[in-house]
Amino acid sequence: MGFFDSLKAKVQAVAQKxxxxxxxxxxxxxxAKTRSAVFGRLASLVRGRTLxxxxxxxxxxxxxxxxxxxxxxxxxxxxxxxxxxxxNTDDPDAVLDAxxxxxxxxxxxxxxxxxxxxxxxxxxxxxxxxVNGVGKTTTVGKLAYxxxxxxxxxxxxxxxxxRAAANEQLATWAAxxxxxxxxxxxxxxxxxxxxxxxxxxxxxxxxVCLIDTAxxxxxxxxxxxxxxxxxxxxxxxxxxxxHDVWLVLDATTGQNAIVQxxxxxKVAPLSGLIVTKLDGTAKGGVVLAIAEExxxxxxxxxxxxxxxxxxxxxxxxxxxxxxxxxPSVPQSVE
Amino acid sequence: MFESLQARLEEAIKRLRGQxxxxxxxxxxxxxxxRRALLDADVHVEVVRRFIEDVKAKAIGTEVKGKVxxxxxxxxxxxxxxxxxxxxxxxxxxxxxxxxTVIMVxxxxxxxxxxxxxxxxxxxxxKGQQPLLVAADVYRxxxxxxxxxxxxxxxxxxxxxxxxxxxxxxxxxxxxAKKFAxxHVIVDTAxxxxxxxxxxxxxxxxRERIKPQEVxxxxxxxxxxxxxxxxxxxxxxxxxxxxxxxxxxGDARGGAALSIRLIVGKPIKFVSTGEKLEALETxxxxxxxxxxxxxxxxxxxxxxxxxxxxxxKAAELEEKIRKREFxxxxxxxxxxxxxxxxxxRELLGMLPGMDKALRNVEIDDRAFTKIxxxxxxxxPQERRNPRIINGSRRLRIARGxxxxxxxxxxxLKQFEEMQKLMRAVTTGKVKLRNLxxxxxxxxxxx
Ligand SMILES: Nc1nc2c(ncn2[C@@H]2O[C@H](COP(=O)(O)OP(=O)(O)OP(=O)(O)O)[C@@H](O)[C@H]2O)c(=O)[nH]1
Ligand SMILES: Nc1nc2c(ncn2[C@@H]2O[C@H](COP(=O)(O)OP(=O)(O)OP(=O)(O)O)[C@@H](O)[C@H]2O)c(=O)[nH]1
Ligand SMILES: [Mg+2]
Ligand SMILES: [Mg+2]
Numbered sequence: 197m198g199f200f201d202s203l204k205a206k207v208q209a210v211a212q213k214x215x216x217x218x219x220x221x222x223x224x225x226x227x228a229k230t231r232s233a234v235f236g237r238l239a240s241l242v243r244g245r246t247l248x249x250x251x252x253x254x255x256x257x258x259x260x261x262x263x264x265x266x267x268x269x270x271x272x273x274x275x276x277x278x279x280x281x282x283x284n285t286d287d288p289d290a291v292l293d294a295x296x297x298x299x300x301x302x303x304x305x306x307x308x309x310x311x312x313x314x315x316x317x318x319x320x321x322x323x324x325x326x327v328n329g330v331g332k333t334t335t336v337g338k339l340a341y342x343x344x345x346x347x348x349x350x351x352x353x354x355x356x357x358x359r360a361a362a363n364e365q366l367a368t369w370a371a372x373x374x375x376x377x378x379x380x381x382x383x384x385x386x387x388x389x390x391x392x393x394x395x396x397x398x399x400x401x402x403x404v405c406l407i408d409t410a411x412x413x414x415x416x417x418x419x420x421x422x423x424x425x426x427x428x429x430x431x432x433x434x435x436x437x438x439h440d441v442w443l444v445l446d447a448t449t450g451q452n453a454i455v456q457x458x459x460x461x462k463v464a465p466l467s468g469l470i471v472t473k474l475d476g477t478a479k480g481g482v483v484l485a486i487a488e489e490x491x492x493x494x495x496x497x498x499x500x501x502x503x504x505x506x507x508x509x510x511x512x513x514x515x516x517x518x519x520x521x522x523p524s525v526p527q528s529v530e
Numbered sequence: 531m532f533e534s535l536q537a538r539l540e541e542a543i544k545r546l547r548g549q550x551x552x553x554x555x556x557x558x559x560x561x562x563x564x565r566r567a568l569l570d571a572d573v574h575v576e577v578v579r580r581f582i583e584d585v586k587a588k589a590i591g592t593e594v595k596g597k598v599x600x601x602x603x604x605x606x607x608x609x610x611x612x613x614x615x616x617x618x619x620x621x622x623x624x625x626x627x628x629x630x631t632v633i634m635v636x637x638x639x640x641x642x643x644x645x646x647x648x649x650x651x652x653x654x655x656x657k658g659q660q661p662l663l664v665a666a667d668v669y670r671x672x673x674x675x676x677x678x679x680x681x682x683x684x685x686x687x688x689x690x691x692x693x694x695x696x697x698x699x700x701x702x703x704x705x706x707a708k709k710f711a712x713x714h715v716i717v718d719t720a721x722x723x724x725x726x727x728x729x730x731x732x733x734x735x736x737r738e739r740i741k742p743q744e745v746x747x748x749x750x751x752x753x754x755x756x757x758x759x760x761x762x763x764x765x766x767x768x769x770x771x772x773x774x775x776x777x778x779x780g781d782a783r784g785g786a787a788l789s790i791r792l793i794v795g796k797p798i799k800f801v802s803t804g805e806k807l808e809a810l811e812t813x814x815x816x817x818x819x820x821x822x823x824x825x826x827x828x829x830x831x832x833x834x835x836x837x838x839x840x841x842x843k844a845a846e847l848e849e850k851i852r853k854r855e856f857x858x859x860x861x862x863x864x865x866x867x868x869x870x871x872x873x874x875r876e877l878l879g880m881l882p883g884m885d886k887a888l889r890n891v892e893i894d895d896r897a898f899t900k901i902x903x904x905x906x907x908x909x910p911q912e913r914r915n916p917r918i919i920n921g922s923r924r925l926r927i928a929r930g931x932x933x934x935x936x937x938x939x940x941x942l943k944q945f946e947e948m949q950k951l952m953r954a955v956t957t958g959k960v961k962l963r964n965l966x967x968x969x970x971x972x973x974x975x976x
Contacts, residue, residue: 260575263754266566328777328805329640329750358805361676368671413780448638450572450754452782473639476723478756501639501669 244288247280255295262481262518263450268488272298296515299484303494303511306487319351319397319405321430321437323390325423325464326444327456328411331472331498333362335444336408337369338498338506344375348403353393354379355386355426356410366408372503376400386410386422387429394433407438414459424463440467442495447473447480457486466490472498475505479518552592552603560604561586571822573785574758577792585611609819616791616798616815623799624743624771630662630707632715632740634700635774636733636764637748639721642776644673646748646802647718648680649810654714655686662712664703665690666736667720677718684807687712696720700736717742724763733768746799748774749786757786761794772799775813779803787818858913861945862905903931904941916942 245251252273259269275298283290322339324332333356340350352370354377356362363379370377378393390407397405409426412419430437441464445453460466469487471480474497483494494509561582568578589607625631633650635643644667651661663681665688667673674690681688687710689703700717707715719736722729737745747761747770764770773794775787778801787798798813905913907930912919919927919942928935 257575260569261755263572263756266569327752327780329642331640359676360679361672364672364675365670413777415779415781446640446750446752448750448754448756448760449752450782450785451570452572452752452780455781473723476638476756477725477759478754482754 242289242292245291247277247291247294251291252277258519259481262479264481264518265451265454265485268481268485272302272484296512299518300511300515302484302488303514306491306493316403317434317436317439319394319402319434321394321397321405321407321434321439323407323409323427323430323438323441323464324444324470325409325441325460325466326411327413330411330444330446330449332356332411332444333366333369333408334501335470335472335496335498335506336366336406337373338503339496340370340375340404340406341373341503342506343404344373349401350375350404350406351393351397351400351402352377352406352408353390355389355393355407357382357384357386357389358410362408362410369503376402387425390426391429391433394430394437398433414456420459420463423460427464438465441465442468442470443492444470444472445480445483445486446478447471448476448478449480449482451482453482454485454489457490457492461490461492466492468493468495470494470496470498470506471509474517475499480514481518552589554586554590557586557589557604564604564608567823568785568788571783571785571824572754572757572789573822574755574789574793577758577789580792581611581615581788605823609823612788612819612822613815615788616819626743629711629713630704630715631713631744632704632717632742633744633746634717634719634733634737634740634742634768635746635748636719636768636770637721638723638750638760641721641748641750642774642802643721643748644677644680644718645805645807646746646774646776646800646810647716648677648684648686649802649807650800651681651686651714651716652684652807653810655684659713660711661686661714661716662703662707662710663688664700664715664717666696666699666703666717668694668696668699669720673718673720680807696732697735697739701739704740715740724760724767730763730767737768744771745769746772746774747796748776748802749790751775751778751784751786751801752780752782753786758789758793761786761790761796765794765796770794770796772797774798774800774802775818776802779809783822783824784818785822788822858905858908858916858945859910862902862913900931900933900937901941904928904933904938907931916945 241254242251255276256269256273259272260266264272272295276295279294279298280291283294287293324336324339326332336352340352343350350373352366352375354363354366356366357380360382363382367377367379376396378389378396380389380392386409393407394405396402407426407430409423410419412423414420427438427441443457443460443466445456449456457466457469469483469492471483471494474480486492487494494511494514496506497509497514499505499507564585565578565582568581569575573581585604585608588611589604592603592607623631623633635647635650637643647663651663654661663677663686665674665677667677674688678688678690689699689706691699691702694702696719703715703717706712717736717740719733720729722733724730745768747764749757749761753760761770761773773787773790773796775784775798778784790796791798798818801811801813801818803809803811904927907927908919912923912927919938924935924938924942927933928938931938
């Protein structure tokens, strides 16, 4: 059993645990979806080759194309070189194994350090934050559905009181998921909505309280402070709330996601990431840098617009998808 | 993390110092830095490769002459190349020979299509046109409601049909537009992935039926390497006529703009800079070029400085600094030149690295007036030789300029520090980008 396989076994054990809190069938299905194009090309490209400069250059390009970023790519390749020097095997898939392991280990290290809270508090309060249009509201709908299907009683709060029709959008998701919702009119104080929601959650004996927030660019000081206020207000009712604050990242986003994570972490106690839109051709490789630099594990991935298109994060599947085939760039039209 | 390109280049370019000519060999490090900077800005890997080759071809053989530093020269070559790729400023919409002009808005999920559609309608209305917005996104929860809310705030009608499919809705909207004499029809379509064949076929059909003059691809400025794949597929399938770069009010470097421009070859027609409906601007290739390079607007700084500073005077000044003869008279002259060049904030903002530094800084133009008054209250002798300014002279200067003795003390102290720094600059110990630090007083941290 290669190193990568043993890692995989380890991950599957963790995934089982997470799977207990979510529907495991859908997870497998979802992975098939992310994995669809997967590994074939790289595997055949790399098989039987030794780790020379030419191969390193090809691997570098694959990582850069997946938005991993220059710095993290350099670090991964350096790790790979060392791993390679230490190893001595004639397994033709050794390089492939080594690079996958190099990346997956980084992700798993973060995941393990900060995961598993044991029993969830009641109500379990989660705030969803992120820049505009990344998929926060959709994700709240999907999360609500997941928890609801596990038999938990869920309430969601529409703390985006700014965006046109944000209320209607979230109400639709609440209805789809079959959960309760608290909202106020457009323009109301988002912190007040959050407070009301948690209040209702406590009064009605809810298990889970999800707060959707408005999209905001991390460069807007005023809006960022508003987030601080929301988590402050929640504490008035439940001192250790919010129990989780998840930053939603769009997989198509490039290096700016690093700045997003840094800035959001300053105003809210981020505890994890959710990467959306992984059903597209974008790979979301920038989360490697973010996970490591800010010690933020990826909790879930979004792989579509349907209510059941949210899955617990699987580091191995993610790594494999990083190297999935990408159409090559045609000649310039000029 | 994103230091300015210029700053990075300074390190890489040491090998170029003192060389008469740029060669393949001595430019290698610098180009490696340029490559990193472009990749950090999310420019596509392949585009970066081509771009570097172009720049290399242009730079090699260039003479390093006069007072221009090699790094400035390279930045200039890169910048010019970028601007020329980015192309024209032209952002005019293509109009139909007879109204209505039909505009289709397409793109990935959440890129800002609906917001842009409403912004464009607002812009057209302001110009006295009669736009119609069409709600052809029947999938996203409350998409129609969103468009209606936005439209009602700008008094633009929305065409929508319950239970119909997007192709029909778009087609019907044209009849409606003709009947009610609308000048423009703006069709807001659902977000879709380029690899979602069913959904891509849908936009193809819409296009075939309504034959739009414009198909605008809305692209989030924060997008990474995927920009190229996506834009290319949209273009192949629906024939994009122009690009809208959205969410430029953030701090994303927007490298996608370069990639799309180079690979898909379509002009950027608008940039979207906020959630409010007024936040729509025309595209400036030079601004996006500076942004991608992350260097403030160093090029216009250099150019403006060159225009304003008399070459001979500058040389004289340099000489003086070297000989440690820099006086209050020279300082006054400098101050006035600075002023002539534009507001201080604007000017400093053009220096690399200063954009960020200035964010929390309040620049007080009045402080400059104060300094000017103090210098004017000095005797010519004092200006040339500040060391003679003792206590009673200080008091006199303060009274004469309507300032306090503390103000005068501060000025003298700073002037002394400035002289030191200037010497350091000329001997190469301090980099130009630290220059603002020597100007101490005029602004304060807020
Ligand atoms: N393909 C795909 N689309 C997604 C996914 N998640 C969300 N979307 C779509 O992305 C778009 C934006 O989603 P929203 O949930 O409104 O995003 P948001 O972050 O709440 O947006 P704002 O509140 O406006 O900042 C919608 O069209 C969603 O259907 C995903 O995992 N895959
Ligand atoms: N800061 C900022 N936000 C923007 C800009 N343009 C759009 N947005 C926001 O981005 C989010 C998504 O915008 P939409 O117009 O709904 O995007 P869309 O492409 O229509 O989304 P779908 O229809 O779900 O695919 C909303 O929160 C908008 O307010 C912009 O230029 N700057
Ligand atoms: Mg939302
Ligand atoms: Mg829309």
